[in-house]
Amino acid sequence: MKEEIIIAGxxxxxxxxxxxxxxxxxxxEGKEVTWMPSYGPEQRGGxxxxxVILSDQPISSPILNEYDIxxxxxxxxxDKFESKVKPGGILIYDSYGIHKPVTRTDINVYQVDAMDAxxxxxxxxxxxxxxxxxxxxxxxxxxxxxVLLGLKKSLPERHHKLIPMNEAAIKKGMxxxxxx
Amino acid sequence: xxxxxxxxxxxxxxxxxxIRYGTDGYFGYxxxxxxxxxxxxxxxxxxxxxxxxxxxxxxxxxxxxxxxxGAATGKRVMTSSSSPGISLKLxxxxxxxxxxxxxxxxxxxxxxxxxxxIQPSQADYFQTVKxxxxxxxxxxxxxxxxxxxxxxxxxxxxxLAFKYANPAIILADGIxxxxxxxxVLPPYRARKTEEEIRQENPWAAxxxxxxxxxxxxxxxxxDAAMMEENNLRFQAKYKKIEENEVRYEEFQCDDAExxxxxFGSSARICQKVVELARAExxxxxxxxxxxxxxxxxxxxxxxxxxxxxxxxxxLNAGQMVEDVRLAVNGKIxxxxxxxxxxxxxxxxxxxxxxxxxxxxx
Numbered sequence: 001m002k003e004e005i006i007i008a009g010x011x012x013x014x015x016x017x018x019x020x021x022x023x024x025x026x027x028x029e030g031k032e033v034t035w036m037p038s039y040g041p042e043q044r045g046g047x048x049x050x051x052v053i054l055s056d057q058p059i060s061s062p063i064l065n066e067y068d069i070x071x072x073x074x075x076x077x078x079d080k081f082e083s084k085v086k087p088g089g090i091l092i093y094d095s096y097g098i099h100k101p102v103t104r105t106d107i108n109v110y111q112v113d114a115m116d117a118x119x120x121x122x123x124x125x126x127x128x129x130x131x132x133x134x135x136x137x138x139x140x141x142x143x144x145x146x147v148l149l150g151l152k153k154s155l156p157e158r159h160h161k162l163i164p165m166n167e168a169a170i171k172k173g174m175x176x177x178x179x180x
Numbered sequence: 181x182x183x184x185x186x187x188x189x190x191x192x193x194x195x196x197x198x199i200r201y202g203t204d205g206y207f208g209y210x211x212x213x214x215x216x217x218x219x220x221x222x223x224x225x226x227x228x229x230x231x232x233x234x235x236x237x238x239x240x241x242x243x244x245x246x247x248x249x250g251a252a253t254g255k256r257v258m259t260s261s262s263s264p265g266i267s268l269k270l271x272x273x274x275x276x277x278x279x280x281x282x283x284x285x286x287x288x289x290x291x292x293x294x295x296x297x298i299q300p301s302q303a304d305y306f307q308t309v310k311x312x313x314x315x316x317x318x319x320x321x322x323x324x325x326x327x328x329x330x331x332x333x334x335x336x337x338x339x340l341a342f343k344y345a346n347p348a349i350i351l352a353d354g355i356x357x358x359x360x361x362x363x364v365l366p367p368y369r370a371r372k373t374e375e376e377i378r379q380e381n382p383w384a385a386x387x388x389x390x391x392x393x394x395x396x397x398x399x400x401x402x403d404a405a406m407m408e409e410n411n412l413r414f415q416a417k418y419k420k421i422e423e424n425e426v427r428y429e430e431f432q433c434d435d436a437e438x439x440x441x442x443f444g445s446s447a448r449i450c451q452k453v454v455e456l457a458r459a460e461x462x463x464x465x466x467x468x469x470x471x472x473x474x475x476x477x478x479x480x481x482x483x484x485x486x487x488x489x490x491x492x493x494x495l496n497a498g499q500m501v502e503d504v505r506l507a508v509n510g511k512i513x514x515x516x517x518x519x520x521x522x523x524x525x526x527x528x529x530x531x532x533x534x535x536x537x538x539x540x541x
Contacts, residue, residue, distance in 0.1 A: 020360070023187055023360060024187055027185070027187045027362055032361075032362060033187065033360075033361060033362055034359060034360070034361050035187075035359060035360035035361070036355070036358070036359040036360075037358060037359070039213060039298075039299075039354070039358045059361075060448060060449075060451035060452045060455065061448050061449040061450075061451060061452035061453075061527055062355060062359050062445070062448060062449075063355070063448075063449050063452075063524050063525075063526055063527070064452070064526070064527070065526045065527055065528045153187075
């Protein structure tokens with residue numbers, strides 16, 4: 001297996017940490033993983049994206065022309081990455097902040113209204129885990145138990161009490177994602 | 181303690197590897213995109229476990245001179261920085277080379293010239309392999325293309341530096357510094373004891389014993405005839421390094437009609453270019469110099485008899501391409517493709533350039 005994924009949105013949405021948890025989950029399963037952030041003078045509200053590659057084989061380029069999966073969490077990211085999904089690939093978006101419809105017809109498009117769900121859960125920080133849950137429902141590239149292990153590895157111990165909340169958010173995402 | 185698998189940024193891997201390879205001292209000053217080296221060392225507090233010293237100096241110039249002092253006592257000492265910071269260290273690096281001292285320097289390159297940008301670049305190739313500082317000196321230059329190699333080359337760099345009593349440098353860039361990958365960290369290697377340092381480095385200035393003359397560490401020699409002797413000794417050492425320490429990796433070169441030459445992160449991107457080209461029926465291979473000095477001149481020269489053309493792919497305006505052309509010596513077409521100032525090329529861009537400048541010519 002090999003999944004080449006781009007996650008893109010506003011800085012502060014948890015784009016980089018969602019990618020990190022996905023990478024840790026892959027590591028827990030013994031996969032090769034690469035996590036490549038668009039680092040820079042980033043700030044809350046600016047754009048941020050991260051490429052995550054999970055593979056059974058050694059990984060070549062961390063810089064890609066096109067992706068198997070694009071997760072876009074704002075309109076600038078949609079404008080930039082919609083055209084870069086491989087034909088037959090997957091595009092996942094949160095309708096919050098996306099105001100132009102997807103135009104591609106040769107890809108599989110899914111909507112996960114994570115911002116609404118996070119507000120409903122009274123926990124806006126759960127946003128990125130809801131998105132991750134949606135992704136794992138569509139492409140179960142890692143087992144949920146390994147995601148939880150990955151969370152344990154990537155979170156400092158004082159935050160381990162938040163793991164059940166994250167698990168609930170992931171399950172919420174799995175419930176609410178729908179094909180467009 | 182045994183080896184350990186971790187998910188790390190390249191910069192973090194340097195820090196963990198430094199502790200595990202028995203480094204005695206790190207002296208640095210923060211600069212993006214390599215600040216995680218110092219941050220990770222400070223968080224790990226190795227002074228409480230292995231006894232390694234970690235110090236944030238007041239400037240890059242101070243840091244390299246602390247390295248000079250530590251190296252003079254035979255200790256395993258290192259520093260790291262990014263391009264503008266390395267420029268500041270060059271005087272000290274020349275002094276270290278002129279005094280036959282082993283040490284490890286890390287440059288996580290960013291776009292220049294000047295303060296430039298904080299995005300990835302490979303524009304310090306000339307600075308690193310062609311001198312940079314003053315005088316006829318060479319740095320053993322290792323170019324990592326994965327986070328694993330960021331860790332491994334700390335050990336290799338120190339080993340080579342001490343084998344030849346010469347500074348070694350890891351020439352990385354913002355991509356390999358900032359990306360996270362799976363790393364197998366080596367088992368802990370104990371720091372050298374005082375006795376081991378005395379035995380292995382008899383030149384070290386550690387207090388004169390009754391049975392020998394004083395060891396004087398200096399790069400100064402006012403007698404020109406003596407200074408020529410020193411230079412001839414350096415050149416003999418460099419020749420030995422060129423004979424013994426060339427390292428490179430070949431990727432699908434066996435039946436190749438065209439070759440990409442790329443180092444560090446660019447070589448990772450070029451692996452993808454080879455995959456894409458092969459899918460189109462183009463017989464493309466990749467040769468990745470691992471040591472930029474000594475350069476794999478002979479290996480590249482040998483391919484000049486086998487392939488139709490070469491493209492040197494670098495995140496700069498064309499630096500390593502000069503060494504590729506020297507190796508090929510006019511036998512076949514050699515071109516360069518690069519992006520500048522912190523912009524990173526994509527695989528399809530490189531394939532397009534290969535077709536335009538080499539294949540369809």
